Amino acid sequence: MADLSWQDLLRCYDHVEFSGDREGVLSIANTEILNTVLSIDAEESTLAGDFNFYPTSDISGAAIGDKIAVHVGAPKLSVGILAQNLDGLLSAPKGFIEFPPRFYVIDGRLSDRDTSAPQLRSYRAVVSLIKLVADAATFLDREEQKLFFFKDGKVEVPVRYSEANLKFVETTAIERLVKQFEDPLHRAQKLALLGDAIATLVRPQSEPVRFERILLNVDHLASSLDDSYRLFVSSFSYDKIRTDVENASLDFLTRIHKTFVDVQGQLLGIPIATIVVASQMKTATTCGVEAWTNIAVLAGAWIFIVFLCASIVNQFFTLSAISSEIQRQRNRLEGDFAAVSAKFVATFDSLANRICWYRVVFIVIAVVGLVGAVLATFAYRSLTAVKMAGCIW
Structure with missing residues (x-):
């Protein structure tokens, strides 16, 4: 089958004198047109059916400069649209809502190649x-x-x-x-x-x-x-946006501060449960009251530190949730009010920095607590000479 396209058919349309309904006279002006009509005539059952364009007489001896009678009908929609006028083009399927990609209008000889009409x-x-x-x-x-x-x-x-x-x-x-x-x-x-x-x-x-x-x-x-x-x-004026951002910032600050307040009471227990308790230990060389007192004091210190670390981990999760909410609010501001969002970036950066600072504080608190517990353990090992396993068994 010849490899012909809509553009080949357009070249033929440009040189057809349309004389009536589905009839016309084609001027073979160049080699491309001659090859096109010869290919269509040779494969009448295929190309002629798709293009609905074919010579109506014998063209075996046709040459450049000849004029031949042709049948000119509407091609398949998948090929293109041939319309008598612009109203006919608009009446094509979906012609009112879509600009057709391939078409030829007889009146005025307009086609999809024209961009200035x-x-x-x-x-x-x-x-x-x-x-x-x-x-x-x-x-x-x-x-x-x-x-x-x-x-x-x-x-x-x-x-x-x-x-x-x-x-x-x-x-x-x-x-x-x-x-x-x-x-x-x-x-x-x-x-x-x-x-x-x-x-x-x-x-x-x-x-x-x-x-x-x-x-x-x-x-x-x-x-x-x-x-x-x-x-x-x-x-959605600037003042209203600024007020909303400031209110949200104040709410976030309150929630961030609350994560520290929730563990603030436990901070006072760090020196008591670690360093101070070490002073309550006594020298123990036998399985007596002193030995049992020392191990009870040490166990109390470590229990306190475990609960303190668990509380700090929980506050880390809370800060992560707050950080995600701040980022969501920031993305929403940048999406809905891109023109003014840059003026409020500093507010969100400040909140992010505060969260980072609180995380560092919590890490320091946990490290101080662990160091105190280690010192209490060192004091226990220094003062308790007896093997507690022997006291149990």
Whole structure:
């Protein structure tokens, strides 16, 4: 099978004099066109069926410069779209909501290769508008090409427009409206505002003209959205953000400080349970009261240290949870208010530094407690000469 593409078919369309429904005369202007029609004629059952384009007479002796009669029908949709005019192109499947990747319009000889044609620029702009409006709508039925909004009831907007409508499309207004959604900040809220504005605009109109109403009022929608968004943003002023951050910072500071307060009472027990208890030990050379007193004092010191370390480990877990919450709040601020988030970075850095400092303090406390317990153990071993295992057995 010949390796022909849509571009080969476009070259043929450009040199066809369309004389009627599915009929035309092709001028073989160059080698590419000649090779294309010869390939189609040679594989009529395949290429001719897909392209729906083939010579209607014998072309075995055709040469460059000849004119031949051809059948020109609509190719398979997977190949491309052939339309008589722009309205025919819009009527293609999903033609109102998607700009077709491959097409040829007989009137004006427009194709997907053209980028400067005013009609196609307007068509592309309307498709970009539809994509935005679809995001603002509750639902887009792509098969029926119909938008649905729900505001005080259901509002249906069939997406229908014509070549005549495209002549009056204000592409600059569409670009202005689309540009308002380039910044991801509050995009969901802006889409909700746009959806409400569209539903309010088209509700009084009959369904067939609702989308035309949108096209005629794009500039109004852009201005309305801008005003509504300014009103919305006023509730997220810098002062309010600063107040919220300061309140959250105060709450985090309180929770961080509480982790130290929870073990503060036990700190006073470190010298008592480790160093002071060593002074209560007595020299023991026999299995008597002195020996049992020494081992009881040492056991008490180590029990205290074990509970102290367990409490410190628990506070480490609490600080980790607080640190995760602080990071989540920071990420949310940077995501929702990126424009001003840099002004509050120092607050979150200060909280992170304080958590780090508290962790160091807890480690020092644990080390001091363990050192005291080790000193108490050393005192016990120095004062207790008797083997306690022999006293038990």
